[in-house]
Amino acid sequence: MKLFADIKQLAHPYHIINLLMSISYLLSRYMPGLCELIFPKEQCGELTMWESEVLFFMLVIIMFRTRKSGSRNMVAYISVFNMYAKVCSGLLWFTADTMYGIIYLILAIIHFLVVGEPVYEGPEKVIYFQGRELDEELARDKHCVWFITFFTAWSPACSSLAPIFAKLSAEYTLDNFKFGKIDVGRYPDAAKHYHINDSTFSLQLPTISIFREGKEVDRRPCLNAQSKFQKFYFTEDNIKAALDMNNIYMECIKVLETKKGKKEGHVKSE
Known part of the structure; x- marks a missing residue:
């Protein structure tokens, strides 16, 4: 298939x-x-x-x-x-x-x-950030988990990841679990700030990072014990497994259900 x-x-x-x-x-x-x-x-x-x-x-x-x-x-x-x-x-x-x-x-x-290169035309729920806008969003809402892809328009590997990331965003997005992308080729200041090498021979393109409570907690590819970037295959199953997406999704659902229960309880008490 x-x-x-x-x-x-x-x-x-x-x-x-x-x-x-x-x-x-x-x-x-x-x-x-x-x-x-x-x-x-x-x-x-x-x-x-x-x-x-x-x-x-x-x-x-x-x-x-x-x-x-x-x-x-x-x-x-x-x-x-x-x-x-x-x-x-x-x-x-x-x-x-x-x-x-x-x-x-x-x-x-x-x-x-x-x-023009063909682009993914399926559903997606991805927010595209410009430059350092992600910093503002992370500071504004620290209760949201963010999956962020750092990419460049000229990288074939980034182009291959795009439809996979879009599909994952459509499947997993919640009010407190969101997906975003930053073009580090267009915004080199963001590449420098988030420690992404955006050169032609970079082994960090693309990079997927997870942010919790406003701070980065994990990314792929990542460094090994010898401080070298480990090869990571950006398939749908690999991303889900390596970044523990299913468990994060269930945690976010529980948080939303708890908030909803508290809100309904408060309304009833009034």
Whole structure:
């Protein structure tokens, strides 16, 4: 079932065009007819040593990033591949011919602006905070438990987490159990304040933190005994288990029922 859902998502024009742009340079060098239109005939069907080294380096980076990304679904892997492969293809196009590189860059910008990555369209109850607004909310209501995702728009791992987090918010949200998100790429001051590394090679994107009584009590990924971030797979079941969501949910329900009982008792006494 999950496989069919991933395939359906990858069939979106955004991912199809992304994949074609990622392998565009290789296609142009090895596809008969197309290569002769772009390159001298003697360059078709083979890569130079430098081009091979660039591609090999790209594969190493992709393997490293997918291993560290904290996600095991097919969409996340292909998104990581496309991100680095497009950078690599752009470099190769610029090296082959500056005009080709400029055309490739323009097409990449048009693709980003016009097509757009598919987004989750199901129900969600997520509050989006800007900058340090979360501080104000935590100070205002210390009786609420907050699940906060720190993310960036450019991270494939963050994009993969988005529909999972939205689904969890729709399932678990209560008056005293709420979900929020902060784009640390857009608000670097928030990243610094909450100790989130928002660099390209960060192992903290995404990060889910739990706040109780206005203070952070847990987060994933977290540091191990060697002060290194432990790999965390952001699947729905892993998040529920690692962050004890079911027990937190039941605790919050009991608190609400207690408050309701006290309120009804007070009304009856009057």
